[in-house]
Amino acid sequence: MTPLPAALLSHQAPLDLNEASTAWILTSTALVLLMTLPGLALFYGGMVRRKNVIATIAQAVAAFAIVTVLWFVVGYSLAFGSGGVADSVVGGLEAAFLNGVTPATAHRLAPGLPEFLWIAYQLTFAVITPALIAGAFAERVKFPAAVLFVCLWHLLVYVPICHQVWGGGWMGSLGVLDFAGGAVVHVSAGVAGLVAALVIGPRHGFGRDNLAPHNLALTAIGAGLLLVGWLGFNAGSAWAADGIAAVAAFNTLLAAAAAAIGWTVVEWIDHRRPTLLGLLSGLVAGLVGITPAAGLVDARGAFVIGLLSGPACYAGAVWLKRALKYDDSLDAFGLHGVGGIVGALLTGVFATAAINPAGANASLVRQAVGLAAVVAWSGVGTFLVLMICRFTTGLRVAKEDEIEGLDYAQHGETLHP
Template identity: 45%
Template sequence: MRLLAVLGVLVFFPTAASAQDSAAMAMSDSGDTSWILTASALILMMTLPGLGLFYGGLVRAKNVLSVLLQCGAIAAIASVLWVVVGYTLAFGSVTSGWLGGGNAWMLTDLGSVRAGTTMPESTFVLFQMTFAVITPALMVGAWVDRARFGWVLGFCTLWSLVVYAPVAHWVWGGGWMAQRFGVLDFAGGIVVHTTAGVSALVVALLLGKRDGFPTRLMLPHAPVLTMVGASLLWVGWFGFNGGSAFVATDDASSAIINTHVAASAAALVWLLVERIMVGKPTSIGWATGAIAGLATVTPAAGFISPGAAILFGMLAAVVCYGAIQLVKFRMKIDDSLDVFAVHGVGGMLGSVLLGLFLSPALGGTGYAQGMSMGSQFGSQVLSVGIVAIYSAIATAVLALMVSLVFPMRVSQDEETEGLDITSHGERGWEMD
């Protein structure tokens, strides 16, 4: 009987969530709604399969399947969590400013049209779900080759609720950071890239180095997969940034243009830097540069001019390339696929630069009433710092808590043989 009662509750809630007053629905715009639905599909493509292929090509052949499976499992967990409680924590009614109210638990009590938009709130839920999916998946690149699957799932479950959802509320959900500081983050430089990048660095420190790092070469086993994954991420990013305009107008197309030229500039400059530093431009360099440019322009895509976007991309290539050299080769921190140096540093760089390039004199859309270049720049710096510190502390606590139940790291023998066969009983490639 209890089981039947639980099933009845689960069946009832989706009905409640989808029940919408037909008169109120007239307020929604079908063009805007269609665009956001399309953008949601593009963003999901970034994780499934874009990010999995991007990361999968960068690891050794014995671990490619484990990376793809981790991305897929995290996507599934984050999606269910978002429906059950994540959305209401991030975008529920504003009360204290720290967490959203519980009005939208299991997507109950959704409005017909999301306030401030012309789309049904269910469409807004879907769009934001795709951000909640890709953010924890970004961290997979920090622990490839050595993290235990059970620990990964447990950690990402708690991280989504303790780090991602609160920060999303602070910045995007009308929380205290938006209210007090007037912080701006168009599509996730702070909410997505700063949280995931800083957390990835902390996990890499806690896990320790891969066996053989940094003395043994650990070359990508399939650069072609990485190129394909990066290309899917690039195209999907049009939904990521263009969709964050929430309208099917010039605002969306401007954000997409800025996204594209920033990635293009970053990829080209990265190739030039490689040619100067190592003698040859590489496919991995092109892919990494493009992702750095995309991460850097994300917080500003809808607020700046195309010229500024090109500059963002150029700076992203130089700064993120330098961050990789610092973190991996000077500090010898095994953030295996450079999540912090590319996503974290790129997201923070773009979030800070936004405070300057929002100026109409530099082609930006202008500051809110009562804000100036100095105050906006200060707001961006302070917000990035607070989120980075919070993410680092919360990640350390959560990672160690979960490790009490699921050890963080596989054994040395399992690491040597590869996670595909030892953790999942399968091989990514069967050559027989």
């Protein structure tokens, strides 16, 4: 065993290794990473037009690379460290560059896991969040702008929200419940997507040209990988190989299935026919909806959350977008924003101490307060980041490049040479 450092950092505890839990979180880390690469890359890549597939996948790969380096440099310390001058809002810099992290240290929130594993697991959540946002501005944003956006948004929006909910900040202390990232990941990304869609404006030909997905088979493969990876996302958030993890795993599957049915029923009535894209979108809606509640509710609560998430996300992705005429290309807000809000609010209704002791103090009011804070922080922060991008790299590609396609215009590559 590596000896402990002379003095533990304020967020650290001596490692009391739980081998079973460590094995499970190692597996969960791989599963959550699978959600971004290749899961989300294929899910989004199949939904854009053929001329923008490479550019869309490149944004997911870039998100992984950029966030991983930033997490090592300062992100982890600001999200899960302590000792900052405003510790209720954001952590300190004492663990920058992973200073003081050794194989014998653990985070005080999970003393049975090596801290390096805790860092890696939490990194996978930080990676997928900005990658989700890219679905809102797909097919029209410059790659340099996407790179700068990810850098700034990770540090100014994701990291503070993560700390406030999970890292010892004021929302966690207030009692806001977010088991696996309904607010931290999905609401923050969904609201950011909505702001980005409004600021950047619609794609050329929106409302006139055929902007349909080019390959739903890719989207179906991506959705399947998201479903499998989400077991690590939700059940891994128990931070142990225990009964709560098992409940979270089953609730994840049940809510996804219920939401797929709920979405499809509404779509069938609205459009007179069910679609594969609708089934897949409903599946993801249920996964998003159950995320904040997965290890806090029983199976009946999970079923209701899933059944309501499907129609609610259909309304956000179809009716709301149609009424307000904004171009959220791949429904980042309709799925992740709406689904996360529904799930976070219903967590305050269905959380129960019979499943998890944390459910004893569940409150719809506290959940609403937390959601309002996340929406405000993400909305304002995203707008500021977009303005910085607009006046530095510029946001949109030229009209001719958009018509030609971002694959060749931005990357000099094509899907089918």
